[in-house]
Amino acid sequence: MAFDQLSDFLQKLAHTGELVRIPQEIDPRHQISAITSEARRSDALGGPAVLFESVKGSRVPVVTNLLGTPGRVLLALGDESFEAAGQRLDEWLTPRVPDATADSKFAPVFARLAKLVPRSQKTAFSQQVARLGRDINLHELPFPRSFPGETGPTATCAQLWLTSPETGLKWISAPVLEVGGPQSLLVHWPLTDRGPDIVDEYRNQNQPTPVMISIGGDPLLHLAAQLPGIPDTDACQLASVLREQTLNVVRGRTLELEGPADADFLVEGYIDPQEIDAAQGTVASPSGLLVTRQRLAVIRVTAVTHRSQPVLPYVVHASGNSEEAAWAPLLSQLLLPVMRRIxxxxxxxxxxxxxxxxxxxxxxxxxxxxxxxxxxxxxxxxxxxxxxxxxxxxxxxxxxxxxxxxxxxxxxxxxxxxxxxxxxxxxxxxxxxxxxxxxxxxxxxxxxxxxxxxxxxxxxxxxxxxxxxxxxxxxxxxxxxxxx
CATH class of the missing domain: 3.40.1670.10 (UbiD C-terminal domain-like)
Incomplete structure (x- = not known):
C-alpha cells in the first residue's frame, strides 16, 4: 500500500527505529550533506533516514537518506519483493482482452489495473499555503548546498512534470534543480532526458513551456521519475501503477497543469522560449561528480504552494556512497519489462x-x-x-x-x-x-x-x-x- 503523505512514511520509519531526529540547528550549506554522508558511512546497510528539524534560515525541516536502504524502498512499495513491482508494471504494459472462459483468471488483474487512473481533486493538502508572484522567495526554503564548488542551493528530490503539446501525455523526470534567484530555477537536464524535446515542441509553437514541480508526498514518485519514458504512456498512470494506488492530482493555481495533490510542495512556473539556453551552473551530479553545464533552461516561478507543515526531502549526491545505490534493485526490475519489449x-x-x-x-x-x-x-x-x-x-x-x-x-x-x-x-x-x-x-x-x-x-x-x-x-x- 502506498504512502500518500511523506509524514506517514516518516512515522513508520520512526516506529521501526530507522529515523534519526536532529533537533539542533543545522546549516544547509555543506553541513546537511556532511552529516548524511557520515550516517551512511557508519552503517554498512546504508544508515537511517535523518530528519533535520531545525535548519538555519528556514522553518521547514529537511529529511535525507529517506530511501537509503533496499528495505526502506520495499517498505515504500508495500511489496515483499522488487519482482512484484516489476510484474505489476509488466501486466500494465501487456494489455489483453480477457475471455470469459479462457482468460477468467486474468479478470482480477484487469479489474485492479483499471482502477489505477489518476483522480483530479478541487482542493489538496499541497495547496494549503500559497505564495504567488512577488511574494515568492525560494531562498526562504531550506534547499541545501551540499559541496564546495556548487554555484547555488539545489533541489535533488524534486519531480518535474511536463505535458507534450503534441500528444497531451504527461512526462516526469528528476533533473537537479538549482536555485538561480528568489523566483527562478535552473534545470540541469541530463543529456538523455526527453524534457528538452518537449520544451522544443512548445518553442516551435512560439509558446512558453508550463512546468509543475512536486517535492515530497509519496516517496515512490521520485523513483517513478527515474524510469525512462515509455512510448504512448502517461506519467501519472505510470506512477499510479508503481504505487498500486490511484494518484490524486490537483490543478495549479497559475497553470492548467496538474500535480500530485498530496505533495509537500508544488512549484509552478514556465520556461520562456528566449531563456531555454540562458544560464550556466555547477552542481553535484548523481554520479558524485561536480558538473558544470552550459545553456541551462530557466524556470520562472509563478506560484509556490505547500502543506501547512511540510518536510523537504533531499538526496545527497556523494561520490561512492550515494543513497541512489539502494534504488538499483527496484529500478532493475522496473526496467526489465520495458527492456524485454525492445x-x-x-x-x-x-x-x-x-x-x-x-x-x-x-x-x-x-x-x-x-x-x-x-x-x-x-x-x-x-x-x-x-x-x-x-x-x-x-x-x-x-x-x-x-x-x-x-x-x-x-x-x-x-x-x-x-x-x-x-x-x-x-x-x-x-x-x-x-x-x-x-x-x-x-x-x-x-x-x-x-x-x-x-x-x-x-x-x-x-x-x-x-x-x-x-x-x-x-x-x-x-x-x-x-x-x-
Whole structure:
C-alpha cells in the first residue's frame, strides 16, 4: 500500500527505529550533506533516514537518506519483493482482452489495473499555503548546498512534470534543480532526458513551456521519475501503477497543469522560449561528480504552494556512497519489462552494486544462434535508459546475476578478450568526467554466454551437478553434521 503523505512514511520509519531526529540547528550549506554522508558511512546497510528539524534560515525541516536502504524502498512499495513491482508494471504494459472462459483468471488483474487512473481533486493538502508572484522567495526554503564548488542551493528530490503539446501525455523526470534567484530555477537536464524535446515542441509553437514541480508526498514518485519514458504512456498512470494506488492530482493555481495533490510542495512556473539556453551552473551530479553545464533552461516561478507543515526531502549526491545505490534493485526490475519489449532475448537484468550508481549492469540472455548475445548487447548499449552504464556484461539466462562473483566467474570461463570484449560508441552525459571527448564516449560490452567450441562445433557447457544431486548432498551433509 502506498504512502500518500511523506509524514506517514516518516512515522513508520520512526516506529521501526530507522529515523534519526536532529533537533539542533543545522546549516544547509555543506553541513546537511556532511552529516548524511557520515550516517551512511557508519552503517554498512546504508544508515537511517535523518530528519533535520531545525535548519538555519528556514522553518521547514529537511529529511535525507529517506530511501537509503533496499528495505526502506520495499517498505515504500508495500511489496515483499522488487519482482512484484516489476510484474505489476509488466501486466500494465501487456494489455489483453480477457475471455470469459479462457482468460477468467486474468479478470482480477484487469479489474485492479483499471482502477489505477489518476483522480483530479478541487482542493489538496499541497495547496494549503500559497505564495504567488512577488511574494515568492525560494531562498526562504531550506534547499541545501551540499559541496564546495556548487554555484547555488539545489533541489535533488524534486519531480518535474511536463505535458507534450503534441500528444497531451504527461512526462516526469528528476533533473537537479538549482536555485538561480528568489523566483527562478535552473534545470540541469541530463543529456538523455526527453524534457528538452518537449520544451522544443512548445518553442516551435512560439509558446512558453508550463512546468509543475512536486517535492515530497509519496516517496515512490521520485523513483517513478527515474524510469525512462515509455512510448504512448502517461506519467501519472505510470506512477499510479508503481504505487498500486490511484494518484490524486490537483490543478495549479497559475497553470492548467496538474500535480500530485498530496505533495509537500508544488512549484509552478514556465520556461520562456528566449531563456531555454540562458544560464550556466555547477552542481553535484548523481554520479558524485561536480558538473558544470552550459545553456541551462530557466524556470520562472509563478506560484509556490505547500502543506501547512511540510518536510523537504533531499538526496545527497556523494561520490561512492550515494543513497541512489539502494534504488538499483527496484529500478532493475522496473526496467526489465520495458527492456524485454525492445529485445525479447533479455530474461533478467540487474545493476551491479559494485558500480557507482548505474555504471555496471548484468543481463541474462536467451540466445538462439552464435553472435545473438553480441547483437542484443549492442542494442541495449544504445538505449537512453542505460546511458550511464559503462560496463554491460551478458551471461546465460540461468546465471544468478544478483551474485556479482558468479557473473565474474562466467566472464573468466566463457569470454575471450579478443572476440568477446567490444567497445561501442554511445551517448555520454557530461557528468562522466573520465570521458575526454563526449562525442566518442563508449560502453564496454562483454559477452560471457556459452558459445560453440571452435574445435568441435558443440556448445560449451560448465562442469556442474544436477539440482537434485546438490539437494541430496546438502541433506546428507547436514545429517552427518547434526544439523537440520
Amino acid at each position: 529485445h525479447p532475448g533479455v530474461q533478467t537484468f540487474q545493476f551491479s552494486r559494485d558500480g557507482q550508481g548505474r555504471r555496471i549492469a548484468f543481463v541474462g540472455l536467451r540466445t538462439r544462434f552464435p553472435g545473438h548475445a553480441r547483437r542484443i548487447l549492442q542494442g541495449l548499449a544504445q538505449w537512453p535508459a542505460l546511458a550511464d552504464v559503462m560496463l554491460l556484461i551478458g551471461v546465460d539466462e540461468d546465471v544468478a546475476i544478483h551474485d556479482s562473483s558468479t557473473v565474474w566467474q562466467h566472464v573468466a570461463q566463457m569470454s575471450d578478450p579478443v572476440s568477446d570484449f567490444l567497445t561501442v560508441t554511445t551517448v555520454r552525459d557530461s557528468s562522466h568526467r573520465a570521458c575526454h571527448d563526449l562525442s566518442r564516449a563508449g560502453t564496454l560490452l562483454i559477452d560471457a554466454t556459452r558459445k560453440p567450441d571452435p574445435r568441435t562445433g558443440e556448445w560449451i557447457e560448465l562442469a556442474d551437478l544436477t539440482p537434485e544431486s546438490r539437494e541430496a548432498a546438502a541433506i546428507f551433509w547436514r545429517s552427518i553434521r547434526g544439523e537440520r
